[in-house]
Amino acid sequence: MLSVIRGGRVVDPTASRDGVGDVWIEDGQIVDAPGREPDRVIDAAGCVVMAGGVEVHSHIAGGNVITSRLLLPDLYVSEAAPEGHPFAHAGGAAAWIGATYARMGYTTAVEPAMPPTHALGTQLELADIPLLDRGALTVMGNDDHLLTLLRDGEGANAVRDLVALNVATSRGLGVKCINAGGASAFKDGALKLSLDDEIPCYGLSTRRIMGSLLDAVEALKVPHPLHVHCNNLGLPGADDSFIATLDAAEGRRIHFAHAQFYAYGVTDDGKGFRSAAERIVRAIADNPQATLDIGQVVFGQTVTVSLDILRQFGGRKGAKPRKWVLNAGDAEGGGVVPFLYRPKGPTSSLQWAIGLEIMLLSPDPERTILTTDHPNGGPFTQYPRIIHLLMDRGEREREIATLPGVVGERSGLPGIEREYTLSEIAQLTRSGPAKLLGLADRGHLRVGARADVAVYRDDPNRTAMFTAAKLVLKDGVPIVEDGEVVEWRAGRTLSLSLDSDKAMARRTDTYLTDRFGTGLDSFTVPDEAFDAPTFEAVPCRV
Amino acid sequence: MPAWVKGASTDMDTAIAAAAELLGAARTPVIAGLNAEVSAIRAAYDLAGRVGASLDTLGAAGTYAELGALSRSGAMTSTPAEVVGRADAVLVVGAKPWSTELTGRILEARPSRGRAAGAERALMALGTGAPQAALTVPAEGGLLPGLALLRAHLRGHLAEASPTADLARTLAASLYVAVLYDPAEVGEMGVETIQGLVIDLNETTRAFSLAVPGETQDRAVVPVAAWTTGQAPRTGFGRRVPEHDPWRFDAARQVAAGEADAALWLASVPAPAPGWLSRIPSIALVGDASPEAAEVVIAVGVPGRDLGGVLWNETRGALTYWPARAGGAVAADLPSAASVLSRLTDHLAGRSDTAC
Numbered sequence: 001m002l003s004v005i006r007g008g009r010v011v012d013p014t015a016s017r018d019g020v021g022d023v024w025i026e027d028g029q030i031v032d033a034p035g036r037e038p039d040r041v042i043d044a045a046g047c048v049v050m051a052g053g054v055e056v057h058s059h060i061a062g063g064n065v066i067t068s069r070l071l072l073p074d075l076y077v078s079e080a081a082p083e084g085h086p087f088a089h090a091g092g093a094a095a096w097i098g099a100t101y102a103r104m105g106y107t108t109a110v111e112p113a114m115p116p117t118h119a120l121g122t123q124l125e126l127a128d129i130p131l132l133d134r135g136a137l138t139v140m141g142n143d144d145h146l147l148t149l150l151r152d153g154e155g156a157n158a159v160r161d162l163v164a165l166n167v168a169t170s171r172g173l174g175v176k177c178i179n180a181g182g183a184s185a186f187k188d189g190a191l192k193l194s195l196d197d198e199i200p201c202y203g204l205s206t207r208r209i210m211g212s213l214l215d216a217v218e219a220l221k222v223p224h225p226l227h228v229h230c231n232n233l234g235l236p237g238a239d240d241s242f243i244a245t246l247d248a249a250e251g252r253r254i255h256f257a258h259a260q261f262y263a264y265g266v267t268d269d270g271k272g273f274r275s276a277a278e279r280i281v282r283a284i285a286d287n288p289q290a291t292l293d294i295g296q297v298v299f300g301q302t303v304t305v306s307l308d309i310l311r312q313f314g315g316r317k318g319a320k321p322r323k324w325v326l327n328a329g330d331a332e333g334g335g336v337v338p339f340l341y342r343p344k345g346p347t348s349s350l351q352w353a354i355g356l357e358i359m360l361l362s363p364d365p366e367r368t369i370l371t372t373d374h375p376n377g378g379p380f381t382q383y384p385r386i387i388h389l390l391m392d393r394g395e396r397e398r399e400i401a402t403l404p405g406v407v408g409e410r411s412g413l414p415g416i417e418r419e420y421t422l423s424e425i426a427q428l429t430r431s432g433p434a435k436l437l438g439l440a441d442r443g444h445l446r447v448g449a450r451a452d453v454a455v456y457r458d459d460p461n462r463t464a465m466f467t468a469a470k471l472v473l474k475d476g477v478p479i480v481e482d483g484e485v486v487e488w489r490a491g492r493t494l495s496l497s498l499d500s501d502k503a504m505a506r507r508t509d510t511y512l513t514d515r516f517g518t519g520l521d522s523f524t525v526p527d528e529a530f531d532a533p534t535f536e537a538v539p540c541r542v
Numbered sequence: 543m544p545a546w547v548k549g550a551s552t553d554m555d556t557a558i559a560a561a562a563e564l565l566g567a568a569r570t571p572v573i574a575g576l577n578a579e580v581s582a583i584r585a586a587y588d589l590a591g592r593v594g595a596s597l598d599t600l601g602a603a604g605t606y607a608e609l610g611a612l613s614r615s616g617a618m619t620s621t622p623a624e625v626v627g628r629a630d631a632v633l634v635v636g637a638k639p640w641s642t643e644l645t646g647r648i649l650e651a652r653p654s655r656g657r658a659a660g661a662e663r664a665l666m667a668l669g670t671g672a673p674q675a676a677l678t679v680p681a682e683g684g685l686l687p688g689l690a691l692l693r694a695h696l697r698g699h700l701a702e703a704s705p706t707a708d709l710a711r712t713l714a715a716s717l718y719v720a721v722l723y724d725p726a727e728v729g730e731m732g733v734e735t736i737q738g739l740v741i742d743l744n745e746t747t748r749a750f751s752l753a754v755p756g757e758t759q760d761r762a763v764v765p766v767a768a769w770t771t772g773q774a775p776r777t778g779f780g781r782r783v784p785e786h787d788p789w790r791f792d793a794a795r796q797v798a799a800g801e802a803d804a805a806l807w808l809a810s811v812p813a814p815a816p817g818w819l820s821r822i823p824s825i826a827l828v829g830d831a832s833p834e835a836a837e838v839v840i841a842v843g844v845p846g847r848d849l850g851g852v853l854w855n856e857t858r859g860a861l862t863y864w865p866a867r868a869g870g871a872v873a874a875d876l877p878s879a880a881s882v883l884s885r886l887t888d889h890l891a892g893r894s895d896t897a898c
């Protein structure tokens with residue numbers, strides 16, 4: 001079927017396109033105007049047409065997310081089920097996640113923290129998120145198998161083969177390391193870890209572990225660069241950890257997760273923190289091989305979920321309400337700590353300002369991607385409001401006026417005049433994340449792209465505009481109309497096409513059997529475990 | 543393809559039609575057991591969500607002791623392989639953990655990873671002793687007072703010499719403490735006390751709890767329930783929103799109170815059926831079925847034996863895929879529980895093929 005989205009303002013920064021025009025779609029792809037009559041005409045007059053949104057870092061599946069639901073059953077509100085899906089309005093459920101993203105015009109979302117030991121559970125949960133294409137990053141950096149191999153001085157090829165095996169077995173889309181060595185150190189009594197501190201029992205450092213993973217990701221030609229969660233998240237002086245980590249990458253590609261939580265410079269009195277947004281942004285400007293996502297804070301109750309158990313243990317006494325779960329898992333495990341970003345509180349207001357400041361100072365929105373690190377900085381449902389604040393200086397000033405003076409004293413936000421354009425919003429939420437994940441078929445509207453398209457009514461109230469799209473197409477099929485889901489179809493899970501080395505597989509099987517009492521077979525994610533075809537292969541870089 | 547209606551052997555289509563009629567006539571149906579592979583648990587939730595049934599699980603007693611304590615005060619936990627590999631002190635609470643395969647693995651090994659590697663492993667008991675325990679605190683007054691007393695010693699509230707004081711001292715001096723318990727045996731308050739004392743110990747050393755595996759698939763149901771409905775199981779869909787209520791949606795209570803008027807018992811992993819099942823119109827989807835199990839009985843494949851399926855793996859503490867075992871029943875002979883549930887849903891909810 002040939003369709004045309006006619007007369008909308010088409011915004012595709014990858015083609016320097018921002019003007020009224022048409023978008024033609026056939027067989028689930030964007031095509032050139034074919035010179036024949038369309039079967040379907042979608043009138044987009046008065047609307048903005050963009051590629052479907054792409055999420056790079058949102059905790060939407062896995063053990064921690066499940067624990068957070070059990071710990072805080074009332075965090076989300078459930079409403080009566082809509083037509084066609086019994087669980088789509090069940091607050092916080094997989095179907096609710098898919099439906100809520102789709103209504104906002106997002107069509108792809110990546111869970112950034114899949115422990116290989118629990119890959120099957122995470123992948124089954126992801127597969128139950130409807131409407132979107134999904135993916136997950138395989139987490140390494142605290143597992144005894146890797147650390148032993150490094151301690152024993154085995155070469156880069158062994159690390160490469162172990163990484164390939166883990167990604168292939170768990171069917172990940174990329175590789176992430178989370179406070180590399182931190183969870184291991186915590187189990188051995190450590191309470192703090194910086195880049196060059198020794199990891200007890202292994203004689204290693206975060207620098208060495210991360211460096212070996214950076215090399216492995218490059219050697220394997222994984223499209224997504226190593227996704228790095230640095231040491232010392234959220235602590236005053238974390239900006240030093242960020243910069244030291246960037247330096248340690250020594251020019252290799254690197255992605256920084258939730259950079260806002262590291263943009264905390266120590267105040268002169270040494271007691272508090274102030275915005276280090278300028279320092280972070282300058283570093284990103286000077287290092288074209290580096291990217292970050294924000295981890296924007298929004299006000300209100302949330303729950304922090306992280307595999308960084310060292311950090312979550314450190315933050316446990318700030319839990320609100322006063323209960324938390326820490327699982328010292330087979331490698332990382334996880335920590336689930338409820339948290340309230342107090343509306344108008346000085347600390348939370350400054351955190352809020354720093355995230356916006358990074359985006360507003362950014363020289364390249366494609367490399368400073370919008371996330372809230374859902375749910376750690378707040379829920380992803382706040383993206384439309386954040387976009388509104390980026391695009392509308394007046395709206396920003398009205399909000400700043402309600403906040404404590406610390407926002408002006410310790411961040412540069414109030415002085416920033418910049419207003420994001422729609423093209424820059426598309427870079428921040430579409431082309432940037434798609435390029436970062438190495439997904440050439442999305443994030444843009446050029447010929448050959450997957451027909452994942454969001455059509456928004458142009459509205460100066462950007463919050464309203466981006467909360468409920470007028471129309472969303474997934475692979476050319478309308479899934480959302482007037483902000484409501486109209487077709488409950490399943491997306492695919494994107495997983496990297498990676499061969500693993502047979503000798504490493506045999507060796508790992510022996511290791512796992514010795515440690516877990518069961519071998520590599522019980523760690524796999526086979527197609528037969530799913531009720532419907534689920535996976536789509538993503539090629540490595542050539 | 544064995545199926546029976548009122549004890550008489552029949553074909554699958556007839557049995558499914560009879561089951562659909564039975565459930566369709568009910569105002570307050572319950573789906574219970576859920577002792578099954580993940581695809582069947584998912585299909586049971588889908589059916590319940592579409593027809594307004596409530597769901598209950600086979601291992602609910604232990605599951606609620608865990609979940610109740612978790613949602614009230616949190617937890618600090620480890621995994622089977624971590625305890626086997628790292629713990630230099632293991633406290634076994636109660637009798638039940640002694641008979642598990644996990645405790646056997648712990649007894650066989652010494653710490654091999656982490657800062658306690660190479661050390662001896664001190665095995666201690668609270669409540670029920672065993673020959674392998676280096677120290678046993680009898681807890682004559684019961685497990686809960688015994689745990690409370692231990693916690694008081696650990697917090698320095700009590701100091702006089704006693705076996706409990708020795709136990710507290712040993713735990714506090716260890717590098718990696720694991721506390722093993724069975725949630726159903728110690729109960730919700732017991733779990734909460736164990737979590738409290740583990741959390742206290744972490745002010746100075748590392749300590750974690752580890753619930754020993756139960757004999758049900760509840761640990762597969764809990765995550766599926768959480769991602770499907772946003773909540774823990776014992777869920778009702780009577781009002782078109784998932785409502786989590788451990789008391790109200792207790793199937794045995796609902797039957798005893800006359801609230802439930804039909805039941806579907808799901809146990810593709812074979813398990814004894816509850817007595818209440820015979821008291822109301824019922825359907826059984828079970829592995830190793832017999833004609834008298836319920837009014838309508840449909841034999842389904844046993845996951846990991848007759849069919850492949852995802853089950854809770856006790857050894858790993860994770861969901862894993864189990865292929866059909868060579869020499870099991872021919873797959874075509876026995877339908878999967880998920881396929882039967884899905885056909886039932888099609889009958890009852892008039893579901894189109896494209897819906898989730």
Ligand SMILES: [Zn+2]
Nearest residue numbers: 057112257373
């Ligand atoms: Zn995160």
